[in-house]
Amino acid sequence: MASQLSAGPEGDKIVRRKLSEQVLDRLREMIRGGELRPGDAMPSERALMERFGVGRPAVREALQSLHNSGLITINHGERSRVNEITAGTVLDRSDEIARLLLDAVPSNLEHLKQARRMFELGIVRIAAEKASSDDVAELRDLVARQRSLLGKDALPFIETDMAFHARIAEIVDNPIIAAVSVAMLRWLFEYHTALLHWSGKEEVTLTEHERIVDLIEARDPEGAVAMMQAHLDRSLELYARSEGAARP
Template identity: 70%
Template sequence: MDVRHSRQQNPDRIIRRKLSDQVLDRLRDMIRAGEFRPGDALPSERALMDRFGVGRPAVREALQALHQTGLISIAQGERSRVNAVDAGTFFDQSDDIARLVLNIAPANLQHLKEVRQMFELGLTRIAADRATDADIADLRAAVAHQAAQRGGDPLPFIQADMAFHTRLAAISGNPIIIAASQAMLRWLFEYHTALLHWSGHEDVTLAEHAAIVDAIAAHDAPAAVARMRAHLDRARDLYARP
């Protein structure tokens, strides 16, 4: 029976929990409280067994659960270590779930494209307001690098395209925005039908990117947003289910 459902039916009922879940909660609380900081080694399995009064299976299962969530790293023959956790960690851990969601329902790919467009238009407006000379130089360099990838295998051109949009997101200075942008690009990448659609359109993409950068350099937010919207509208059909 689902624990939450059971509690809703009888809130006074005592729920017996697995020992490993209790160890997991204790370790997670200790990491959150700063008792173990990024880079620190956790106590040995034996020390954790003694501290919590449980057997080795409970400790190992709890450590594996922490490892799967990205909070710690486990290496053969070494003690587990606490990872440095940032916004990227959250989205990295969401990759498998995101792919499952996109595969289960075809409509979700369209929903993701819509979210990405709203997100990208907001980023473009922020970039037009905040971009420095160094930011503009980096964006122009990203366009030049992408231009050098024309012809032949489309993969380097697509990767350069993603790098351009990632650099645009970086202008926000917001690590959560940057991580979210990278995650959406990763998730869409698997549905990029470039082999079918991109050939012959490289120059169009490059011209659109250059026009976006020109508007950002002029700090003309409405023009930058309009150019980005046109670019995304045209590119939307490049992403489709295999």
């Protein structure tokens, strides 16, 4: 009796990949391997066609995919160039996804607030251990700048508030931590009710910021963490979705 071959799993099927996908893989490998470095001009379309033995459509589609993913920048009339990839550029490209995540599942806003709280408490501890006199001076300048904005438009006040927290993260001297800190502040910014009206607690915020700087300067990690915790427990209540608010 002739044996019958039963149908195998989907993974057994041989799929013919598009030429553009294969070109894309080769270009990514050129970037990962260092053949193409940040700032380098990409080879011309003709050079890539000859190197890979493919037509212009496959090359153009692959280049567009690299551009869409942020690996290169395409400027019409100029050669495409390889971008420098940092933690900041990666997280910048996740902004739209973060907005969708926060909109789709309201509880994610609370999760983000909790994550930011845990993150900032760890950051301020390290900042209090290693901040230089220049770091402290820049933090005091930001507090002074924020105070000068009292009674004016809310937006610059909030932006300076964000800059204050971002500057503390920079003291850690870890680019990934700094980038994540800025990203979380940016995502929370979208739901800050003070974009629409003053909260009435601006003076309290400034006093807390000043106290945080004092404790960082005094190299008091425990005190800085306690003060930051009290500050966040109070101020994070401002990060709430406003009904009918126009999105920035």
